[in-house]
Amino acid sequence: MMSPDKLLPMRQARRGFTLLEVMLVLAIVAMIGAIAVPRMEAIYERYKLRGMANELRLIWDTARLDAMRTGQSQVFQCLPESGSYSVAPLVLQSDTANAGTGATVMLSGGAVAETQSNGFLTAVDAPSPSAKKLEEGITFVSCLVVGSQRAYAVAQDAQASGNNDVNSQTAGQAVIFYPDGSTSTAEVRIQNEHGDMRAVQLRGLTGHSRVVEVANAVSDSDEREAGRNGTR
Numbered sequence: 450m451m452s453p454d455k456l457l458p459m460r461q462a463r464r465g466f467t468l469l470e471v472m473l474v475l476a477i478v479a480m481i482g483a484i485a486v487p488r489m490e491a492i493y494e495r496y497k498l499r500g501m502a503n504e505l506r507l508i509w510d511t512a513r514l515d516a517m518r519t520g521q522s523q524v525f526q527c528l529p530e531s532g533s534y535s536v537a538p539l540v541l542q543s544d545t546a547n548a549g550t551g552a553t554v555m556l557s558g559g560a561v562a563e564t565q566s567n568g569f570l571t572a573v574d575a576p577s578p579s580a581k582k583l584e585e586g587i588t589f590v591s592c593l594v595v596g597s598q599r600a601y602a603v604a605q606d607a608q609a610s611g612n613n614d615v616n617s618q619t620a621g622q623a624v625i626f627y628p629d630g631s632t633s634t635a636e637v638r639i640q641n642e643h644g645d646m647r648a649v650q651l652r653g654l655t656g657h658s659r660v661v662e663v664a665n666a667v668s669d670s671d672e673r674e675a676g677r678n679g680t681r
Contacts, residue, residue, distance in 0.1 A: 494586065494641045501584050502639060502647035502660045509624070509632075509651060509658045512536050516626040522603060524615055525624040527592050527637060532583035539607050539615060539625070583639065590638040590646065592622055595653065600625055600633060624651065632656045638663060 512523040519538070527534035583589070594600075603625060607615040615623050624635045634653035640646040646663040 491643055494643050495645050497584060498587060498639065498641045498645055498647055499660070501587050502649055505637065505639070505649045506658045506660055508536060509626070509649065513626045513630065513632060513656050516628050517630050520628045522628060523626040524607075525626070526615075526622060527589045529589045529591055532585075532588050533580050534583070534589070535580050539603065586642045587639055590640050591636075592624070592638075593636045594621055594624055595634040596621055597633070597653070599627075603627075626656070630656050 509525065512525060515521075515538075516523045522539040523536060524539050525534065525536050600623070604615050604623070615625075624633045624637070626632045632651055632653050635651045636648050638646055638648045648661050648663050649658060650661060651658045
């Protein structure tokens with residue numbers, strides 16, 4: 450049996466934490482959280498922005514395929530400084546002869562019809578571009594479209610039909626997807642609330658789209674300033 454003198458050091462070794470030690474640990478945890486949480490949020494926002502850019506690219510690819518499938522041009526439009534955009538078929542008077550199944554065409558009398566697989570036409574209402582939204586906190590910065598004679602001619606035809614938002618004045622902001630697989634040459638930029646930016650680019654000749662990262666001068670300067678402060 451151990452003597453009381455030998456048990457005394459063991460009792461002392463089992464003492465609990467003091468209030469000061471607990472408060473110190475909590476302060477350290479709070480400090481780490483204050484640093485880590487904003488960084489985790491920024492990483493999540495960048496991930497969400499990249500996902501939205503890839504989704505826009507998919508929307509463009511789908512519009513191009515729809516134009517090739519139906520034989521009817523499709524148009525993408527967006528509103529800078531907002532998250533609003535739309536994709537809709539262009540109802541042109543010249544589409545009646547060449548449109549494929551599922552296309553919306555304008556007849557000589559001004560009526561709008563949809564082509565069927567059996568060759569018949571079904572009367573429908575003129576398509577109205579339904580506004581869609583980017584994810585919360587993401588907005589369009591710009592929509593740059595290279596002008597072309599073909600786009601201007603299509604815009605004039607669209608204006609004459611009276612069933613489109615595209616006209617000769619707005620053709621410079623409309624991304625058009627043609628039935629032959631070619632498109633407008635365009636670049637749309639989007640950004641999140643932290644200023645991170647992505648661009649979705651479209652090559653007109655091939656219709657190939659891609660997502661690229663755009664350098665953010667504001668974020669870069671903030672990181673450099675934070676680095677200088679950390680070395681002081």
